[in-house]
Every structure is written in C-alpha cells, then in structure tokens.
Amino acid sequence: MAKKEARTPEETSKDRVSVALIERACAIEVETAFTRADAIAACNIGGAGLCCKNCAMGPCRLVGKTVRGVCGATLSTIAARNFARAVAAGASAHSDHGRGLAYTLLEAVEGHAPDYGVKDRFKLMEVAGYLGVPVTDEEGALRPEDEIARDVAIESLNEFGKIRGTLTYLKRAPIKRQKVWHETGIEPRSVDREVVELLHRTHIGNDQDAEHILDHTMRCALGDGWGGSMLATDLSDILFGTPAPVRADSNLGVLGENKVNIIVHGHEPTLSEMIVAASLDPEIIAYAKSKGADGIQLAGICCTANETLMRQGVPLAGNFLQQELAILTGAVEAMVVDIQCIFQGLVSVAERFHTEIITTSPKAKITGATHIEFEESRALEIAKEIVRRAIDHFPERGETIVPEDHSELVPGFSHEYIDYALGGFYRGSLRPLNDAIITGRIRGVVANIGCNNARICHDSLHQYVVEEFLKNDILVVETGCGAIASAKQGLMTPEAALQAAGPGLREVCETVGIPPVLHMGSCVDNSRILTVLAQMATEGGLGEDISDIPAVGMAPEWMSEKALSIATYCVASGAYVILGGSDGPVSGSEEALRIMSDGWEKKVGGRLEFIADGEEIVRRSIAHIDKKRAALGLPEYDPSKWGRSGDHRIPELLALPLEERIEAAYGVAGK
Numbered sequence: 001m002a003k004k005e006a007r008t009p010e011e012t013s014k015d016r017v018s019v020a021l022i023e024r025a026c027a028i029e030v031e032t033a034f035t036r037a038d039a040i041a042a043c044n045i046g047g048a049g050l051c052c053k054n055c056a057m058g059p060c061r062l063v064g065k066t067v068r069g070v071c072g073a074t075l076s077t078i079a080a081r082n083f084a085r086a087v088a089a090g091a092s093a094h095s096d097h098g099r100g101l102a103y104t105l106l107e108a109v110e111g112h113a114p115d116y117g118v119k120d121r122f123k124l125m126e127v128a129g130y131l132g133v134p135v136t137d138e139e140g141a142l143r144p145e146d147e148i149a150r151d152v153a154i155e156s157l158n159e160f161g162k163i164r165g166t167l168t169y170l171k172r173a174p175i176k177r178q179k180v181w182h183e184t185g186i187e188p189r190s191v192d193r194e195v196v197e198l199l200h201r202t203h204i205g206n207d208q209d210a211e212h213i214l215d216h217t218m219r220c221a222l223g224d225g226w227g228g229s230m231l232a233t234d235l236s237d238i239l240f241g242t243p244a245p246v247r248a249d250s251n252l253g254v255l256g257e258n259k260v261n262i263i264v265h266g267h268e269p270t271l272s273e274m275i276v277a278a279s280l281d282p283e284i285i286a287y288a289k290s291k292g293a294d295g296i297q298l299a300g301i302c303c304t305a306n307e308t309l310m311r312q313g314v315p316l317a318g319n320f321l322q323q324e325l326a327i328l329t330g331a332v333e334a335m336v337v338d339i340q341c342i343f344q345g346l347v348s349v350a351e352r353f354h355t356e357i358i359t360t361s362p363k364a365k366i367t368g369a370t371h372i373e374f375e376e377s378r379a380l381e382i383a384k385e386i387v388r389r390a391i392d393h394f395p396e397r398g399e400t401i402v403p404e405d406h407s408e409l410v411p412g413f414s415h416e417y418i419d420y421a422l423g424g425f426y427r428g429s430l431r432p433l434n435d436a437i438i439t440g441r442i443r444g445v446v447a448n449i450g451c452n453n454a455r456i457c458h459d460s461l462h463q464y465v466v467e468e469f470l471k472n473d474i475l476v477v478e479t480g481c482g483a484i485a486s487a488k489q490g491l492m493t494p495e496a497a498l499q500a501a502g503p504g505l506r507e508v509c510e511t512v513g514i515p516p517v518l519h520m521g522s523c524v525d526n527s528r529i530l531t532v533l534a535q536m537a538t539e540g541g542l543g544e545d546i547s548d549i550p551a552v553g554m555a556p557e558w559m560s561e562k563a564l565s566i567a568t569y570c571v572a573s574g575a576y577v578i579l580g581g582s583d584g585p586v587s588g589s590e591e592a593l594r595i596m597s598d599g600w601e602k603k604v605g606g607r608l609e610f611i612a613d614g615e616e617i618v619r620r621s622i623a624h625i626d627k628k629r630a631a632l633g634l635p636e637y638d639p640s641k642w643g644r645s646g647d648h649r650i651p652e653l654l655a656l657p658l659e660e661r662i663e664a665a666y667g668v669a670g671k
C-alpha cells in the first residue's frame, strides 16, 4: 500500500547538505531510502510487535479480536519474543565485531598479519589486568609484549564461549550493580551462550512468559555491553590506539572537488585503518596525481567513520541516511564497505554514477557490487589495490555537486582522555565531573546515541533534544550516527559551549576546554559510556550505582537491532533509556511495555520507554535527572547561580559591530 503523499526534501532532513542532494535525487529520478520510506507504508502489526512468524502455522497477526497465535501464544509472549530476537541479532552484530578484533590481535602477534600490531601498550597492560593475564613472569620481570598480547587475545576469545563462570568484564561495574545482576540471575555466562539461549527460548513452544523471556533478553544484552562491545573497544584501542582529541571536519562538504574521494562505510576499523595508510602512501598519491587529481580524500560514513575519525581525524562524510546521498554528489570514486548498516540500495544509486561499491567482508556481499575480500595476512596490499581501483575511476566522473557546507569538530573523547582532561596524567579522575554535578553547574548527563531512521526527518530529533539539553546545563555524550548529527550541527567544538550551553555547563566547558557535546566513538564504544558511568558511581558523591546517577540514555532516531541491544544493556546496567521516534516495537502489548518500564525499574533500577515526540523525550529526561538529583540530596538546579566566570560575555560581544565590541570589551573607542 503506497502512502498518499511524499514528503518534500525539507521535510525529510534537517541537514541542508542532505536536502540539496535529496533534491538532486528527485530531479534525476534516483530512488533513495527517503523515497522508498514514502512509498512503502510500515506494517502496523509487525511494527507493534504483534506478528509472529516463528513457525509455519503462522505468520499469526494478532489484530482485532485475535489475541492468541495458533499455538496459543499471547500478545505479550509474541511481542516479547520479537523484541528478544531483535536484541539477540543486535548483540550478535556487536559481539562478532569484537571477536573479529580478537582474532586480528592474535593473527598479528602470531606473525600472520604483519600490517597490524600493538599500538597502545598502556591499554594492553590495562586490559591484561582486567582479563587476569599476568604481565610479569615468576621472577617479576615484564613478560614480552607479544606474549601478553597473545594471552589477551586468547582470553578475549574465551569470553565468547567460556565453559564456566560469568563474563570477566562484569567486575568492571560498580559492586552494587554486580550484586543486582547476581541476585536477579542475569549475569551473562558467555557472549555466545546467551545469544544462542535466547534464540532457543524464543523457538515455538519454549519460553512463553513475557517477563521470563525479557529477563533473559537483559542477560543477552549485557553480554553485548559488558562483553562483545567492551572487548571490541578495548581491542581496537590496543591495535589502533586509544583516541584522544583531534581536529576534524564533517558533512559532505569534506569531499574534495578535484580529489579522488573514497568513502569507507560500515563498522570495523580493521580494513579502514589500512585504507588510511594506503591513501597516505606517496606512490599511491603520485598515481592519483597522474590521473589528474589533486590528491586523495578519505571520508567515512556510519561507525567506520567514527572509528577512523577518533583515531586518525579522517573526516565524517555523514551518518546513516547520507550513504546514498554521498554517491549523489557524483564525486565519490569508490565506497568501500565492510559490515552493518549498509544499504543494498547503494548499488542502484551507484549504477547512475561512476562510483564503484566494493564489499570487503567475508560476511557481507551485495549483489551487483565488486567483492574484494579482505585478508588480514595481506591487509595493506589489498587496501592499496582498492585505493588504486578508486583512482582509476577518477577520469570517469560526470557532473559533480560537492556541497560547500562542512562543520569542524573535536572528537576523541575516550574515557581515558576524559579522565586525563579532568585530572591530568598522574591524577586522572572524574572527580571534577562529579563535583560539577554535585554543585549543580552540570545538571546531569545525557548519552544521545544511535541511528537515523528514514521515517523520521533526518537528524531532526537529534538536533532538537541535544540543543534543549545543552540549554539546560546537561552535558551530552554521544556515539554512532547521533554523534555525527551533532558534529554536523557544529556542537562538537569547545566554542560551541559559548553559544549553545547553559551558564553552568558553559563554565565547565570553558575551564576544561571541552565541547559541550563529547564524541565518544562508534556504537560499540557505548561501552566507553558504561565505563564512565561505572567510574562516576565509584568516584563518590553520586551514589553507589549507575542507577543513582542523574543520567539518561537515548536513541531518538533509532532503527537497528543493535540499538535495541544497547538500550537493553543500558537499562540492565541501571539507566533510564528512551527510544524515540515511534511507539516502539512492543507497543501492541501493554504487558510487555509495563515489564520493560515499571517491571525492569523494580528489578534492575533502569527503565525502557518508547516516546515518539521530542518535547516529551526532553521533558521526561529532565524530570528523571531532577528526580535523581533530589534522591541524592543534591541542590535543586538553579542556573542563575552560574555563568559569571570565564568568557561569558563572548556571545553578547560577538553580536556587536567590531568598533562597539572593542569599546564594550576594553572601555576604549574602537578606532
């Protein structure tokens, strides 16, 4: 069934650059996710979680008077099972990514992947400590780095299928949180086991109690957050370096008008790091010049973008819904993709241009794309081959429309760097952050993460909620495509605090020199946010558990199963989480909604809510933050107490003509 009216380009995106390219798509009749979303009406029954296709007696669609499937499964069982399966898929995606990195480290230290090695020794030692890998021998001498790294890789792999016990990283959570997990019986035993068990439980005729299914869903998701994802982050840092602030740029204006533009898209840093290295090779640059280009411009989309941005400063071309739009510039020679969040629609868009879509992962081919399979043993060689192919396409370019807009940003806020920024090298600590929250300069913290969704005006909810939180002195930390949205909106520079932040938050940002919105990485790097929350809880003054902290997590434009897994592990870790943009995937069952909100709050201290409207998301988030502040006995939020220190007059002065500005600032005539 087609919808009656298609949206105008302005109604489909808040991002000016995207609007211009959507207009181009309409003008030259190229189909994109935006037009397909208008043409395909979403299924209300499936969307509400009420279609069961777990066996061949169905699919059973529970509508009207039908309140049970053929097997007798109820609304709540079916909604819970569908949700659970989505979480299992999301947890698998993150965790398989983590496992891949553990194998890369193992291959590297065993000499089978010569282009990789340990880049961050400190992180290796830290992770060895977490995993119980000895860093010294029996005599107390430091073991060779390769041996430690090999044991770290093997211990990491063990977390995916260990036979006894529970995940080692659970001990990185506050003691009180570990107790909650133990007492509710949701400590994940191993990453893979919980995924497999969740699929087993949701098979026809198995677990048929919504609360029981959803308990195990939390267990499976925790295996992602405190297992697969946390390992993915740690192992990426060991192999490619722990992020620290860099200056970078964002949006499709980063593409070079006369450069060979290569976009890396997907999720894993393994290949994209090699593409970065290949694009810097003088021989390859000379080859690009021999074809008439000024050089090579790499840019990223989705979480591959975030990985290479955080470590190498590679610019962000855009977020999830910009993947087809990038090709519509006509200026992209190759889009190199690995896994996750890659539209099959890319191939048909690319057919209209000279762009080559190159798939590289053994796990993901796309019909019609070129497949150059990535092998770690020949990583750089393959990366160079790919870059050369891209260069060969440069002379085939037709008309290009490279947007002018781009926004600078300072990303790279790993939890290690936040510690360092606030406490220095020897006294790295989150104490100043806790103190700022305790005094009320910072009202609370919001983690704004997750995707874009073609059914929601692109970037609109990200923009709205973030701007509102900043005005209310709420520090925002971000990952994934939400982070890319804020980068494009110019909220990730230290200067942004002067314009966008409330008086208290502005003082903190000015003092420390940080942006009011901190880019913490890709979606597996939500584990960095868990680490920060755990440290805040143990630092003192904000309770003893993640559930005590005045903080909220949200994915206002979510669309992926990974987002459901993230939301669930954050709730199971004690957070209040909001998924925005719709009534959510279990809206057909009051019972399932109640279990995930009130039920989970009672059980684990966190709650999950689905709220379509941006204003309501902001209202409930602030109410939650204030409720947590009151429970901790912290002073009521009062912005009138702050804002007199630092450069508080800068926005006011900048609004004046130069002469008046000088006079106002220095008390002398401006000429």
Ligand code: NFS
Binding pocket: 267, 302, 303, 320, 340, 341, 449, 450, 451, 452, 479, 480, 481, 482, 522, 523, 524, 559, 560, 562, 563
């Ligand atoms: Ni996260 Fe990253 Fe973006 Fe959503 Fe996809 S890229 S892993 S799933 S769309 S934020």
